[in-house]
Structures are given as C-alpha cells and as structure tokens.
Amino acid sequence: MNNIVLHIDHVHKTFAGLHALADVNLDIRQGETHAIIGPNGAGKSTLLNVCVGRLEPTQGKVLFDGVELTGRHPHEICQLGVARVFQTPEIFGDLTVIENVMMSMLARRDGAFSLHLFSRFDAQHEIVSTAEKVLTDLGLGYHFNHLASALSRGDKRRLELAMCLTQKPKLLLLDEPTAGMARADTNATVDLLKKIKQSGMTIVIIEHDMHVVFSLADRITVLANGRVIAQGAPEEIKGNPKVIEAYLGDEEL
C-alpha cells in the first residue's frame, strides 16, 4: 500500500444534476505513468480538477501520500508536490516566458507567501540560469523574452510543462498535453515525456491520441459517463470489448 501516491476513494462529482463523476476509485502507484482515456465529457478533466483543488468532490476523498487533499486550496496541494498541466494552457500571459518559469521556481524556493521587497527579481541568478536551462531543454530557448501570450498553442503547453517541471513535483498531472499539436510536435512531446518518465516521476496523463497513450502508459484507466469501465495494462485495455463499445458509441455521435 505504501507505494500508492494518489488514492482516489469513491469520488462523486455532480454538476446541477449531471453526474460528471460517479463513484470513481483509482490508485496511482509510485513511478508509474497512468493514462486516463475515455470519450469527451467522460469526466477525465473533472477528475483532475478534483485532485488539484479546483473543484470539491460532492462525495468521497482524495489522498496524496497519505494526506487528504479534499478541502485544501490549490496552492497547498501544489506545495505538497502535485503539478498540473491544463487542457487549456494556464500561464501568465502578460509575463515573459522566462518570468513564467521563474515564478514557479520562486514558489518552490520561498513557499506560498514570502515578502521579498528589496531584492531584485532579475538578480536571482541561480533561478535565472536554471530557468534558461529548462526552457532550452524544452525547445523554448529562443523565446526567453517573448510574452507568454504571444506563443503558439503548442509552445504554451510546453511552457506550462516547464513551469510544472521546475516545481519538482512528486506527481505530474497532464491534461491532453498534445491536443492541438502537429504530428512532429506530438512526437517531440512524447520523447520529452518519456525522458521525464525515466527520471522516476509519477505521471497521470489524459490523452486522446492512442499512439501517445500506448507509447507511454504503464497502466490505463478508461472512464465513460463518469464511471471507471476498465483498468489495466495497455494490452488488456486494447482487447476489452467494453472499451471498444464506449469508443464506438462516441464515434457514432
């Protein structure tokens, strides 16, 4: 049991009568890459929102490293070591690319609140150099001083990923990291995620692109209509008739 990083326990989420999540149970193991798949509206993003404190579950609870996350603020959950990349990139649009990454390192170094009134932001040399390195590694090297809002969608996602990585999280939650990316970009992202995975990071990834899912995931959970309909190793999922049905049903819509 002690290698369970994230324990999602009988979680329900209701939106004005709509059951977005109905009795979801899920355990994420230390060091695994766990893919969550399912048709649109299955409740995948909602599940992550419940984990990071964006939404309160209607019922049930979420434990991270044995600590209960339900009822905590997003910043507390983040400081515990959970980082999240959103489906629509959430970045600081009016700050430059490097400032975005530096902000996330600042939170990591100084905690949720600190009063640094008399040092200079741009004189935090160790932070500047690490940020430059991370950005260069992610292929955003020539964008350092561009406004984040001016980046392409793919680059925004990469920037958000860079921000999450510099938080040195214990758990990385990715919501469709390749959506809206061209094929070449997707492949680059998969390579990058493989590297992150090899570093021992525990990853939860929501993904529509089965090519991405099967090249990364150790285990897969399939959600449909807010319920877990299947769970297991990629090979088991591939042949599961319920999964095929859920996807075919979606296709027909």
Place this chain on the structure above:
Amino acid sequence: MRNTKVRDVILLGCFAVAAVAAPLLAAPFGAGYPDLLVKFAIFGIFAVGFNILFGLTGYLSFGHAVFLGVGSYAAVWSFKLVSVNILPAVIGAILVSGLFALAIGYVSLRRSGIYFSILTLAFAQMCYNLAYSVLTPITNGETGLRVLRDDPRYLDSAVGVLGQSPSLFGLPMTGWTGYYVCAAVLVVAFAFSVAIFRSPFGMTLRAIKTNQNRMGYTGFNSRPYLLTAFVISGMYAGLAGSLMAATDPLAGAERMQWTASGEVVLMTILGGAGTLLGPVLGSGVIKYFENIFSAYNEAQLGTTLSFLPESIHDGVVKTLSLFVGEGWQLTLGLLFMVVVIFLPGGIMEGVMRVFRVKHTPPVKSLGDSAQRDIVGESVIEEMPADYGAHPAPEKALAEAKIGTTAQ
C-alpha cells in the same frame, strides 16, 4: 532583463533632479509656486502608492481616499498631542492608515473585480459618514480638525519647544521649505515603489494580475500578497494625507469623499497604470488643470484672445469660458477621454511612442490554431472555477420552498 538596475538608478537620478528643479521647470507653465508644487508632490505620493495596488495587481480600489483622510486626522492629532514636528505625525499617520487598510483590505479582498471595487467604495462612504456623525469627537465633524494654541503637545512642552505650526525640526512646512520636504518624501516614496516593482514581490503581484488561477497551481497563496499590496498602498495614502495636514494643518472629512477616491483612479489611469512614472505625471496634470484652469475667468480669456476679430471674439470667449473657471472639469473630462481612447496606456504610452520604445515584443503567434482543438473542451475549461459549486437547482428550489412555508 539586462541592465535594468542601471536603468533604474538613472531613472531615480533624473526623478530626483526633476524634483529639485521643479520650481524652474514648472515656471514657464505658470505653476512654479510652492502651493501648487506641494500639491503635485503630495498627490504624486498618493498616486504612486495607489499604482502599487491597481497598476500591479489590477485590483481597482474605489475607496483609497479613506486612508488619505485617516492619515490627515492622525497627523493633526499628533500635532495637537505630541509635537509640531512632522516626524511623529508622518510615522503615526502611516501606521494608523496601515491598520485601516489591513481591516478594510482583509474584508474587501475576499472578492475580486467589480465586487472588490464596490466593497472598498462602501467602506469609504461608511468612514466618510462616520466622520460626520459618531466620530465627531475625533474628527470634529464639519468644522474640521485643527491645531489650536492651547493644545497640550506633550512632547514639545516636555522639551520646551514653542510654536504651533508644523515643522521638520524647525524647518517650516510652508513656502519653499515645505515643498522641498514634500519633494524629498516623494523621491523616497518613488524609489520604494521602483524597488517594489522590481522585486520578486512585485513580480508576484503582476502574475496575480495576469492569471490568478495559475497562481494557485504554481503554489502561491495570492490573498496575503494582495493584502500586503493593499496595506502598502494604504500607507502611501496615509503618508500623503499626513503631508497634507503638515502643509495645511486642517483635516476635514471631505478628503475621504468618493470624488477624492475617484480622483486618484483618474490620475493613475491618465498617467498610465502599471508604469513607474505615469501616476506622478497623471497627478501633476490633474492638479495643474484644477489649479490653473479653474483660476482662469472669462475676463482673462477675453484679454488673452483680444487678437481675434471683433465679430467672433465674444462668441469664442463665451464658448471657451465654459471650459475654464468652474468648468475646468469639462476640460479635464475631455482630456481624459482623448487619452483613454487614443492612448489606453495613458500619458506614458504616448511618451513611449514618441521615443519609439516598444515595451512588448511584437511577436504574433504562428503555428497551431485554436480551431484544431475540440471546441467544447476548451469552453468547459474556461468556465469559472466555482461554476456548479453551488447547490443543485432542485436542492436550491427545495430550500426556497421551505423558506416560503416557514413565513
């Protein structure tokens, strides 16, 4: 990001020189007299502080004049009870207004956007009314609080200092010495705001302005940052208020009126919110208009325009006289509209354009477009975080029914 330190030092140097040379610089505009320059300096401090809140975080307070008023009252009480020296008055005013800001900010910052603005406005009106009613023993109501000959001034009487007009260790707060004391305070206040703008704290405030959601998922607790910014800007206002009392030792509640709160908003936006120099320029322009244009009357206008042919002279004078004297706010309103429409970044944007400094890199997004994403998906993510967090309709309805039957 490079060499900003050198740039800031140069900026500060120029600012200090301009403050010292202000009497000469303002003379050609007919503004080179101490009373007006003191106003420039004091309202400059007020606006610089307001900008730390509004310019950096985007939280628009509509009640900042409260802290100006509180600072004034605190300073006058210090002149009455402690000493005519402005030092204890200034320090006391900063502390008291800081406490007020802490209380008002703590409550108001539970909301953002327009609700925050309304809350601050409500607090301001409350304080304004209290000053005229319950708190008259402290504020002396409509008469205003003034320094009297027989006030105790315990510290002064202990050390044997005489006199009842405020001074800085004997330097009178009237005339040119008054201006230079205020100007020195302005320079220090400005330098402090530059430090805040460049600090990690200031950058955090900016980040809050762009995306408060991301702040949480980055691990920042936005609330204490906002509250600190609110308190700092309230203290700036208190400082400005104490200098007002020092140069004119009479504190009245009209300093807390909502028009005064609105004025500092105008100053900041006119000059350029979020820029370092903008608020100082904005307050200068507004105080200039208030003093110079309002003092202009129809007769003066007639003489100035006497070169016009007789036939149109009277008409032109009549029309223009609408914009001077009592009507100076009309001119100000027009100016404000022109600036906001053509230079949304305020006067500073104009200055930047003139010097062709581009502060935002003109990079346009290329590559993948939003359309390639599943449209419904991105819409869902952009819903407010608390959407759907309220009770489901059936439940709300049931509660409502219970409410009606209980009546």
